[in-house]
Amino acid sequence: MSESHPLYQRIYALVRQIPPGKVATYGQIARLVGGCTPRMVGYAMAAVPNGSDVPWQRVINSRGGISPRANPFGELAQRALLEAEGIRFDENGRADLETCAWLGPDLI
DNA sequence: AGATTGACTGCAT
């Protein structure tokens, strides 16, 4: 399936399948894509062009939080986007993975 | 062509 697609395209395709109000972790995406590591997922997210249809904001770290990056604005923007989709953040800045965790591409 | 870094994760100390 899509073996001829570049690794990035595969990651993007998977992230694109995350439904609104759900979130997935870097490790989960990496595992679903296969043959790639969480770092590559993060790198791929960073490489997503602005205006793309890839909901990069739905990809968070294993703690259910938003990882710090070079530009602090992106972190705040990501949290705002997720809150707009119904994701709730506690005082610790973590999303409720128990409720909002994405189960998989075909488990909807 | 070799070294460094990066939106990560898990286990060990």
Place this chain on the structure above:
DNA sequence: CATGCAGCCAATC
């Protein structure tokens, strides 16, 4: 609970 180390692969210098 904080800190450290190893693994993984691509992009950049």
